[in-house]
Amino acid sequence: MAGGVLNRLWLGFFLTAAVAALVRWLVGGDAGVFAAVVGALFDMADLSVKVMLLLFGTLTLWLGFLRIAEQAGLVDGLARLLGPLFARLMPEVPRGHPAIGLITLNFAANALGLDNAATPIGLRAMRELQTLNPSADTASNAQILFLVLNASSLTLLPVTVFMYRAQAGAHDPTLVFLPILLATSASTLTGFLSVAFMQKLRLRDPVVLAWLGGAALLLGGFIALLASMTAAALASLSGLLGNLLLFGAIVAFVSVGAYRKVPLFESFIDGAKQGFEVARDLLPYLIAMLCAVGVLRASGALDFVLDGIRWLVLHAGLDARFVDALPTALVKPFSGSAARAMLIETMHHSGVDSFPALLAATVQGSTETTFFVVAVYYGAVGIRRVRHTIGCALLADLAGVLASIGVCYWFFG
DSSP states (O other), X not given: OGGGHHHHHHHHHHHHHHHHHHHHHHTTOOTTHHHXXXXXXXXXXXXXXXXXXXXXXXXXXXXXXXXXXXXXXXXXXXXXXXXXXXXXXXXXXXXXXXXXXXXXXXXXXXXXXXXXHHHHHHHHHHHHHHTTOSSTTBOOHHHHHHHHHHHTTOOSOOHHHHHHHHHTTOSSGGGGHHHHHHHHHHHHHHHHHHHHHHHTOOTTSHHHHHHHHHHHHHHHHHHHHHHTSOHHHHHHHHHXXXXXXXXXXXXXXXXXXXXXXXXXXXXXXXXXXHHHHXXXXXXXXXXXXXXHHHHHHHTTHHHHHHHHHHHHHHHTTOOOGGGGGHHHHHHTTTOHHHHHHHHHHHHHHHOTTSHHHHHHHHHHHHOOOHHHHHHHHHXXXXXXXXXXXXXXXXXXXXXXXXXXXXXXXXXXX
């Protein structure tokens, strides 16, 4: 039953698009909708190739450096440090397994908004987890927890959102910093708890409570520190911290590798070859998912959903300002570029510091492109049966959207 989730979802995208397109043609008289749907198919196929070409470079680069870090013992050291925690959250992963260190590096890169490093590291971690998977085409519990946390978008420094607001002429581009942190924390917590419920993880274990409590204190302290900074200082720190840590990690990998007599160039080439293989295998999965998403968008199905929500909110006599920001929320699980376009359009139409624009920016920073992440991470290891992955990930997205609405009414309402 669970094995057919992705199949049913993919079929549902096309059937929903077909129904929406027929309604637009027969009721709305829009005969051009079918041309738009067919055009979206070819556009998404073309986009898939472009995304894959971009991944070729980033995967080859970062998996080369990661191979040096592995041979230098850095990944194993990180795995030993976090072994007690992961032994409880991912009991099927042996203590000291390289996947643990890679998962930790991936989470750190995601938290700092370093997408160009986080994805290659995450794909390498997924391949390591796949070596422990008893069923080659079915997601394991450890893979599901890892992917859902990836799709929950825990980002401490949402640099890209600041950049979009600055480009739109915002007086204070970092105005949404705290709302995004609060909303993305709700998203990540919901994703984690939903997976813990499905997998019956023992969260009351003293080791788990100690690690989670310590992480919460560190996160709270970091948020308090950043909240006390001026907008200019925060924007400066965002760019400096990310780039400094990124280059610092590379220097650390190479330096420790040289100290431990690792053949640096040969190790880099060996890891880079793995990156080439991973990127090559992704193309069919990317085309399958992105084409289905493109058809759904072009058919107008998401517009029907938005109109229905607006009618219900107005009919209930509630404040409907948040509805103008929902296009970003509705398309974000399907397409990052579409969500970015929706955010920019909202800022242009309503004003960069209007309530809908602030809410759309908060949603953009606290949710993730769930279906793209599923296609990339599972496609890299040939997973077809995703079990409860999508349900938990979409629940995290929903929590991020609802938290964004509540927090923005609190801050800006």
